[in-house]
Amino acid sequence: xxxxxxxxxxxxxxxGQQVTLSCSPISGHRSVSxxxxxxxQGLQFLFEYFSETQRNKGxxxxxxxxxxxxxxxxxxxxxxxxxGDSALYLCASSPRGLLGQERYGYTFGSGTRLTVV
Amino acid sequence: xxxxEQNSGPLSVPExxxxxxxxxxxxxGSQSFFWYRQYSGKSPELIMSxxxxxxxxxxxxxxxxxxxxxxxxxxxxxSQPSDSATYLCAVEYNFNKxxxxxxxxxxxxx
Numbered sequence: 001x002x003x004x005x006x007x008x009x010x011x012x013x014x015x016g017q018q019v020t021l022s023c024s025p026i027s028g029h030r031s032v033s034x035x036x037x038x039x040x041q042g043l044q045f046l047f048e049y050f051s052e053t054q055r056n057k058g059x060x061x062x063x064x065x066x067x068x069x070x071x072x073x074x075x076x077x078x079x080x081x082x083x084g085d086s087a088l089y090l091c092a093s094s095p096r097g098l099l100g101q102e103r104y105g106y107t108f109g110s111g112t113r114l115t116v117v
Numbered sequence: 118x119x120x121x122e123q124n125s126g127p128l129s130v131p132e133x134x135x136x137x138x139x140x141x142x143x144x145x146g147s148q149s150f151f152w153y154r155q156y157s158g159k160s161p162e163l164i165m166s167x168x169x170x171x172x173x174x175x176x177x178x179x180x181x182x183x184x185x186x187x188x189x190x191x192x193x194x195x196s197q198p199s200d201s202a203t204y205l206c207a208v209e210y211n212f213n214k215x216x217x218x219x220x221x222x223x224x225x226x227x
Contacts, residue, residue, distance in 0.1 A: 031213060043161070043205065043217035056214040090160055096213055103168065105151045105207070106215075108160040 002027065004093050004109035012115045018079040021112045025072050025093030031055075032074040033106065034066060037088040046089075049074055050097075081116045088113050119144055121208050123218035131226050136193040138221050140206030143187070149209035150182060150189045155220065156202045164204075165191065196225045 005024040013019050025032050033056075034046040045058035049068035066076045072093075078085055092106035120143040130136045138152075149168050153161035167173045167180040167189065179192040189208075193200055203220040210216055 033213070033215075035217075042219040045214060045216065048213050050213070056211065058214075094213070103149070103166055105153075105163040105166055106161075108162065111160050 004091055004107050006089075006091050006109035006112050008112060009110065010113050010115075012117060013081050015081055015083060015116055017081050018077060019081060019114060021076045021078075021089055021091075021114075023074045023076070023091030023093075023109060025074070025091075026095075026107055029093035029095050029107075030072050031094040031096045032068055032072060033092045033094070034074070034076050035090045035092065036060075037090055037111070038086075043090070046076065078114075083116050086114060086116045119208075119210050119216045121206055121216045121218040123204075123206050123221045125219060126222040127224050128221055129224045129226060130196050132196060132198060134196050134225075136196045136200065136223055136225070138191040138193070138204050138206075138223065140189045140191075140208075140218055141187055142189070142206075142208045142216075144208070144210050145184070145187060147184075147187075147208045147210055150180070151207040151209075151215070152178075152180060152191045153205040153207060153217075154200075154202045155205055161205055193223075196223075198225045198227050201225045 033048040048056040068074045088111045090111045091109045122141045152164045155161040165180045167182045177194045181190045205220045206218040207215045
């Protein structure tokens with residue numbers, strides 16, 4: 001069974017540019033969440049998508065956006081990149097649905113390491 | 118402000134000992150709690166989940182939850198060098214929205 005696939009693994013971008021990260025969840029998982037991980041702040045929740053709808057959102061500026069497609073694949077976009085956006089971006093999928101299955105946790109992808117210069 | 122507090126460590130234990138990792142959280146309404154293990158340079162992987170007060174055992178791992186004290190812990194029995202990693206506590210404040218602690222680094226010495 002394939003795991004959570006994130007592409008690309010590494011990215012180097014210049015300040016002011018934008019970037020799109022991709023995530024393919026485990027087959028059958030409809031919930032996809034995105035996290036930013038930095039040494040100073042740890043894992044911080046960005047947003048969660050379920051059935052193409054953003055269901056939860058963290059406390060990040062509007063430069064961070066995402067979407068989910070009908071096949072549950074998700075993309076995350078960061079516009080007008082800042083040096084502070086350098087981080088490991090992790091996608092996590094879960095079999096959680098609308099009700100029930102609350103006891104399932106995440107399966108994380110390997111992450112995309114973004115460096116902004 | 119939702120907070121999840123963990124001692125950053127490092128926590129050093131000898132091989133074969135019990136490692137005790139602790140986590141406190143600020144929101145009394147939290148219902149679900151998870152422990153993840155993250156090896157250096159890797160992504161987190163789920164170890165255990167717990168929802169009810171008391172202990173939950175899975176192999177060498179035991180999760181303990183005390184909602185009155187807003188405290189969750191992870192015990193690792195017979196610690197092995199391969200258990201050396203950072204352990205992350207995750208608290209579910211809203212459905213499918215988690216707050217993670219900063220993690221405790223565990224070193225198991227052979």
